[in-house]
Amino acid sequence: MATTISPEAVEKTVYDALPQFGVEESDISRDATFEQLDVDSLDLAELSQIIEDEYGVQLKGDDVGKIKTVGDAIDLVVNRAG
Amino acid sequence: MKREVVVTGIGAVTPLGTGARTLYERWRAGVSGIQDGLGACTEFDPTEHLSKKEARRADRFTQFAMVASDEALREAGWADELPYDAGRIGCIIGTGIGGIGTLEHGKQTLLEKGPKAVSPLAVPLMMGNAGAAGVAMRHRLRGHSYSILSACAAGAHSIGAATRMIQTGDADAVVAGGSEAALTPLSKAAFAALDALSDTGISRPFDAQRDGFVMGEGAGVLVLEDADRARERGATVLARIAGYGASSDAYHLTAPEKDGGGAIEAMKRALEDAGFGPQDVVYVNAHGTSTPLNDRAETIAIKHVLGSGVPVSSLKSSIGHLLGAAGAVEAVATILAMRDRVAPPTLNYEHPEEGLDLDYVPNEARTLDSNGAPAVALSNAFGFGGHNAVLCLEAL
Numbered sequence: 001m002a003t004t005i006s007p008e009a010v011e012k013t014v015y016d017a018l019p020q021f022g023v024e025e026s027d028i029s030r031d032a033t034f035e036q037l038d039v040d041s042l043d044l045a046e047l048s049q050i051i052e053d054e055y056g057v058q059l060k061g062d063d064v065g066k067i068k069t070v071g072d073a074i075d076l077v078v079n080r081a082g
Numbered sequence: 083m084k085r086e087v088v089v090t091g092i093g094a095v096t097p098l099g100t101g102a103r104t105l106y107e108r109w110r111a112g113v114s115g116i117q118d119g120l121g122a123c124t125e126f127d128p129t130e131h132l133s134k135k136e137a138r139r140a141d142r143f144t145q146f147a148m149v150a151s152d153e154a155l156r157e158a159g160w161a162d163e164l165p166y167d168a169g170r171i172g173c174i175i176g177t178g179i180g181g182i183g184t185l186e187h188g189k190q191t192l193l194e195k196g197p198k199a200v201s202p203l204a205v206p207l208m209m210g211n212a213g214a215a216g217v218a219m220r221h222r223l224r225g226h227s228y229s230i231l232s233a234c235a236a237g238a239h240s241i242g243a244a245t246r247m248i249q250t251g252d253a254d255a256v257v258a259g260g261s262e263a264a265l266t267p268l269s270k271a272a273f274a275a276l277d278a279l280s281d282t283g284i285s286r287p288f289d290a291q292r293d294g295f296v297m298g299e300g301a302g303v304l305v306l307e308d309a310d311r312a313r314e315r316g317a318t319v320l321a322r323i324a325g326y327g328a329s330s331d332a333y334h335l336t337a338p339e340k341d342g343g344g345a346i347e348a349m350k351r352a353l354e355d356a357g358f359g360p361q362d363v364v365y366v367n368a369h370g371t372s373t374p375l376n377d378r379a380e381t382i383a384i385k386h387v388l389g390s391g392v393p394v395s396s397l398k399s400s401i402g403h404l405l406g407a408a409g410a411v412e413a414v415a416t417i418l419a420m421r422d423r424v425a426p427p428t429l430n431y432e433h434p435e436e437g438l439d440l441d442y443v444p445n446e447a448r449t450l451d452s453n454g455a456p457a458v459a460l461s462n463a464f465g466f467g468g469h470n471a472v473l474c475l476e477a478l
Binding site for chain 1: 133134135138139198199201202203206
């Protein structure tokens with residue numbers, strides 16, 4: 001588990017993960033909503049698993065309800081880790 | 083009076099390639115889809131048909147079902163728009179085992195990396211009803227939808243249940259079939275442990291040297307419609323589901339009744355349901371697994387119900403045993419054969435066995451004569467557990 005987590009590192013993790021779910025790389029930005037990217041609850045469950053594996057941060061049901069954009073997800077992970 | 087049920091579209095993914103006509107024409111020509119003792123769909127590439135997201139959200143058995151359903155719906159003229167209220171269209175996709183590839187992969191991950199590494203997609207991909215879910219979602223079918231699990235009879239049971247669904251008025255149309263993708267280490271080892279598989283890797287139904295079945299994979303899907311509604315919308319009718327019969331041996335988990343009892347009941351019920359007599363049947367698409375027990379019991383059953391004169395052949399000689407997909411894929415091939423008035427061959431048939439003395443259409447297709455009448459065939463499917471399902475198919 002990393003001791004310090006930079007927003008850049010989390011961003012890279014998220015940006016690398018989303019194309020695995022079928023998201024076009026060119027569509028990904030901090031402002032893009034998961035709805036726009038067609039990222040649904042199953043995708044977010046997979047993303048949560050990747051994040052927990054990499055940073056030890058757990059995203060659970062309530063968290064997933066709160067995050068609307070790619071940036072929301074990144075910020076939540078960074079804050080939670082901090 | 084019962085509502086009449088017709089077939090307006092068919093689709094298949096099999097070891098002979100993608101497409102219902104590919105399946106039938108190659109089988110008729112005597113081509114084998116079996117390589118190194120397996121009937122694998124080696125040409126199948128899911129990304130040719132499905133988006134990246136669709137493909138990774140579906141086990142291979144669901145991918146087969148989705149691709150076969152696309153073909154069937156295209157042929158039925160449903161590709162752009164459903165012809166009926168979506169809530170009046172059902173979906174039944176049977177399977178023998180479901181997403182066992184996903185299950186095995188998940189178990190491997192669990193053992194190697196621990197429980198937290200197991201994919202959240204594992205359950206929705208492995209569940210036996212994933213094929214029905216995938217096909218229903220793909221085409222937005224919102225009527226009754228589920229899967230039937232009756233081992234190697236599942237495909238035929240699904241078509242039978244779909245027929246009943248239309249006849250009872252629960253649906254105006256049903257997308258029905260079967261799918262299987264079980265060429266995995268665990269299932270291969272498990273069938274081998276049962277001594278069910280051919281050591282020689284050759285599928286030779288009814289031959290004296292048959293030594294077990296050859297595993298195959300694939301899917302068959304049919305669009306069934308209430309005949310009146312199909313005619314109203316000007317659909318091309320490929321065939322009629324004239325009758326359906328089912329029974330249970332209630333005898334043994336894996337072995338058929340030696341005297342063919344359960345199979346006889348199912349065949350008789352299919353004929354009765356169709357209102358036909360034995361003399362009306364011009365061809366039997368046998369379950370014909372190439373196992374010593376099935377082929378003997380099935381021969382006894384066919385002889386008992388239809389006599390010895392009717393041509394009988396087994397598609398499994400060309401593609402192996404597609405388990406829960408077999409009954410649906412065989413119905414697809416039988417429909418095309420009956421439209422052509424052809425009995426496709428039982429491949430690899432060389433050595434007659436005493437008592438197995440039906441006309442097995444050895445090695446070469448034969449033209450049938452239905453004397454100008456509609457061509458009526460029975461398609462048999464018998465599963466582990468003693469489940470028997472027989473379809474009576476009629477091509478005009």
